[in-house]
Amino acid sequence: MIIDDQHYDVIIVGTGAGGGTLANRLAPTGKKILILERGDFMPLEEQNRSNVDVFKKERYRSSERWYDQDGQNFSPQTNYAVGGNTKIYSAALVRMREKDFEAVEHQEGVSPEWGLKYQDFEPYYTEAEKLYMVHGKTGNDPSEPDHSEDYPFPAVEHEPEFQTIVEAIAKQGLHPTSLPLSLTREEDDPTGDSEVFGIVPALKHDNVTLKTSAKVVCLITNSSGEAVRAVEAEINGQSYLFFGDIIVLACGAINSAALLLKSANHKHPNGLANSSDLVGRNFMKHNQTAMVELSVNPNSGQFLRSVSVNDFYWGDENFPYPMGHIENTGGLLQDIIFAESPPILSVLAKGMPGFGLEQLAKRSIGWWLYTETLPNADNRVRVDGDKIYVDFTPNNSEAHDRLVYRWIDVLKAGEKNLGGSVFEKLAVYPRGEVPIQTVANQCGTCRFGEDPQTSVLDLNCRTHDLENLYVVDSSFFPSSSSVPPALTIIANALRVGDHLKSKI
Template identity: 75%
Template sequence: MIIDDQYYDLIIIGTGAGGGTLVHKLAPTGKKILVLERGETMPLEEQNRSNVDIFRKERYHAPEQWYDSAGEPFSPQTNYAVGGNTKIYGAALLRMRERDFETVTHQEGVSPEWCVKYADFEPYYTAAEQLYLVHGQSAIDPTEPPRSADYPYPAVAHDPCMQPVVDAIAEQGLHPVTMPLGLTRQQDDPTSDSEVCGLVPALKYDNVTLRTSARVVCLHTNPSGRVVKAVEAEIGGESYLFLGDIVVLACGAINSAALLLRSANDACPNGIANSSGLVGRNFMKHSLTAVVQLSTASNSGKFPRSVYIHDFYWGDENFSYPMGHIQNTGGLLQDVIFAESPPVLSVLAKVVPGFGLKQLATRSIGWWAQTEDLPNPNNRVRVENDKLYLEYTPNNVEAHDRLVYRWIEVLKAIESTQSIFQRSNIHPRGEAPLQVVANQCGTCRFGTDPATSVLDPYCRAHDLDNLYVVDGSFFPSNASVSPCLTIIANALRVGDHLIDRLK
């Protein structure tokens, strides 16, 4: 084993929304920072760009196998690269609603209260929108939370194929809102991500070092298990030990939990930071259903997502419980999750014989219906014989079904401009399959009580003085919007805490 001859003030593991943002926040401190990333720099042609043949199955799957609750292997749809999953995301950056931070009663259970409130997050949401160049439109969404500032950039206009649809939705008395998007507006690399906005500026500082192709396999603690003393990583077939004062995990909710569990030792036989027994538990990832709308008019198949609807976020006149979030996917030829299942369009192929998948995609508009799933300790990440198991059973099912059918009703009501509506068959219930682990969170929830949470309100492990987690692991509940902007905002919030501590 090779022991690195440098000693670091901070070691950050992972460069996605949490890790890449935190590096940017801490780089100006002058503290010696090591960033370890399992992947390498991702070429533009491999990212979520419109020239990608998105229907090539498993393009965006990690080169490894995980296992489901039945022990069956699958390849997860997750990305190991500088910038993490923000290199292939849709750059839809929405705030959680103010009520999402409170206790919310759902038909199938309770979404628990957060120990930190929207008011605490609000200035960091504003800073996150500035950092990630968010283009948006406020004061139209009926669920919009209070804002201290407007979006830093104006909303992007809808694609010509979408504007008539947006207008028709508004005529139904609904409130279609322009999607807040993180955009650089550069022709060759239009999406703002954690590499572009976080790492690239941070690496201009001499005190920041990035090591790629570095797969972290273990955290080593002192004999009491109270302090992380070293990070072990595999680089180029060799094992390295890196030493530092503070260690921050940002590997994604699944891999951060797995790393803590794999780091079990004599002092922590069930994994480090796990005196509560909750590491890996309460995994959440949203209920997602694709609704494909076949249009009489053709489109490029490569236009950006641009609209969301929150009229059913907290329910409707027939259902008093939260239902969730609707957004269009943009052109189907550039939506990563549609790569999971070409059969999404195969049903429509029967309606329009002679059309290939690509031809159908250019006559379709995709929509995602997205509903909060509730924390369940039996939905979990666990490690056995060095194999990663992801055990997950969907919940809050009726609320999600109601959202899907309610949205299909809306689309049918505007049939003067659209002709055919089809719920996807990605999954027997129309949901994304297990290998789609977008929006993963909840495996190391934060809170004030060490018996019922893994992390404290500043995302430091209750059990260890120098270990933090800044990916989606800290979420005690999932809301119905994408967690990405909240992860970014939280990284900035934790960054302020670490700056005070480092002083």
């Protein structure tokens, strides 16, 4: 074991949306900050604008295996690199709706109230949108919450092929609106992520050190068990011990919970910060469906996501429960639909013999549909030695099915509006459950709240049980909402960063 002779004010574990953003927030304080990241810098060609081959080979996934509740192993959809999953995400940075912070009745139960409200997050959403250069437009979506300032950059234009489709949807009385996107405006690296907007600016400060290929394997407490004293990491096959005053986990909701559980000791026999027995529980991931229309006319296959539809977010007159959020996929040559649901291509390929993947992608118009899942204590992350188990039984599925049917109706009516000659086929994937390995929008494994009996973290995202241990990834979510999570993780990291500034 090599003992690092430095003492840090703050040690941050992980560089994704939470960790990368927090590093950026704390860097100007001049305090000594160590960032430990198990991955390395990701070569540009492997990032989210990669080609079909890269996605088909799933090169970006870790070789690690996790286990489902039946003990079957699977390859998790997670990316270990500087920037974490934001290096492969679609950069759609969407605010949760005001009501998402309240207790909301869903068809299958109640999604719990948050201890903080939209108004508490609003200033940080605004800052997050500035920091991540979000391009968007307010005013067209009735579900959009109030913004104290407009988006810092104008929304991206729809691909011409998409513009007509958007108009056909609007003709049905719906409100297709611009999807807010983080963009760097750099040609060779257009997508904004937590490496570009978090880690790179943080490293300009001499007081910040980043160690890559540094996998944290254990947190070691002091003898009273009241605080974390040291962080153990493996770097190039060697064990290192790092010491810091404040330790912040930002490993992603599954890995942070697993690390807390693996760090059990005689003072914390069920895992660190786990006196409530809630660490790892209430794991959530969205109900998700991809739809692809095969159009008669080709498109470039390489364009950004640009539109979202939230008209069914809170339900409609025939189904008075929340249904969810819809956004288009980007051009399918670059969109992660390849990564998330490769089988859709074989579905399409069967219907279109003679077409290669690339031609199919150039004829496709895709959509993603997302519905909230409800927290359930039995949906949980567990560990057995080094093995990570993810127990998950989906819920709130009927609400998602309704959204799927609504959207099929909208697309079919849209086809009619367009003269019926634009699309040849519509494919829906998956029919039924989202595979366990799709953990892109994971959250909830260390929920925050005021009561140590019913939450793992307090409202500043400090663990109730250990005085110097924080978690700033998506673990803190008490409910998942139906919008993608990254903007809320980023806004929260800025908020927790402000709290930590007063502590260090």
